[in-house]
Amino acid sequence: MNFVDYPDREMLAIDLANCLAGELESYLLRHETVSFAVPGGTSPGAVFDALCAADLDWDRVHVFPTDERWVPADHPRSNARMICERLITNRAASARFLPLSAPGNAPEEVLAAIEAMLLPELPISVLLLGMGTDMHVASLFPGAEGLQAALDPDAPVLTALRPETVPEPRISLSARVLDGALSKHLVIFGEEKRAALDRAMTLPPEEAPVQAILTGTTVHWAN
Numbered sequence: 439m440n441f442v443d444y445p446d447r448e449m450l451a452i453d454l455a456n457c458l459a460g461e462l463e464s465y466l467l468r469h470e471t472v473s474f475a476v477p478g479g480t481s482p483g484a485v486f487d488a489l490c491a492a493d494l495d496w497d498r499v500h501v502f503p504t505d506e507r508w509v510p511a512d513h514p515r516s517n518a519r520m521i522c523e524r525l526i527t528n529r530a531a532s533a534r535f536l537p538l539s540a541p542g543n544a545p546e547e548v549l550a551a552i553e554a555m556l557l558p559e560l561p562i563s564v565l566l567l568g569m570g571t572d573m574h575v576a577s578l579f580p581g582a583e584g585l586q587a588a589l590d591p592d593a594p595v596l597t598a599l600r601p602e603t604v605p606e607p608r609i610s611l612s613a614r615v616l617d618g619a620l621s622k623h624l625v626i627f628g629e630e631k632r633a634a635l636d637r638a639m640t641l642p643p644e645e646a647p648v649q650a651i652l653t654g655t656t657v658h659w660a661n
């Protein structure tokens with residue numbers, strides 16, 4: 439793991455956006471398309487605001503969420519909604535967005551269809567993650583029903599989880615798919631998350647799921 443400490447959140451957002459744009463661009467020099475997996479939550483918002491203005495061949499960039507909340511696409515808590523509003527806009531409006539959702543009555547019903555759409559995008563070229571103070575990444579929440587399956591080295595691409603600590607069921611890329619990304623970044627803000635990351639080093643992935651993706655990851659932190 440590589441830890442980068444920024445003077446403030448604004449500097450982090452600008453520098454991280456430049457770094458991600460550079461990685462996407464250099465990947466596109468050698469490949470027809472690039473896959474870019476991004477988190478929901480609040481932390482990536484300012485990074486997306488800067489990144490969406492980058493001068494890139496965005497129509498060759500395939501963006502998908504690392505995880506999704508089981509809510510309608512226009513719901514205030516939808517990760518797709520946030521990502522489309524903050525990232526798939528400005529110059530990045532021509533990027534291809536692949537939602538982790540499909541019509542169905544429960545997450546388990548739609549996993550196969552979404553997985554079929556994602557398979558050609560794997561391994562993830564560039565991954566950005568956020569982390570909760572409980573040390574979850576994507577929707578791999580400690581103690582959640584479905585966590586063990588999502589941490590399994592032979593896990594399917596996607597897993598349904600039912601964390602008790604959040605209002606809705608989740609669909610998440612499994613740990614092996616996140617960890618298998620060619621380039622991995624984690625963005626966290628504040629002392630509480632920094633302390634949580636330190637604590638995660640001493641715990642197994644079942645208690646601190648972030649553990650499962652830390653090898654080779656660059657952590658970007660500002661207070």
Ligand SMILES: O=C(O)[C@H](O)[C@@H](O)[C@H](O)[C@H](O)COP(=O)(O)O
Pocket residue numbers: 477478479480481482504505506507517567568569570574575576577
């Ligand atoms: O859908 C989600 O909830 C996310 O993908 C999740 O893993 C997020 O990155 C963390 O919860 C951090 O969220 P904040 O950035 O809002 O603290």
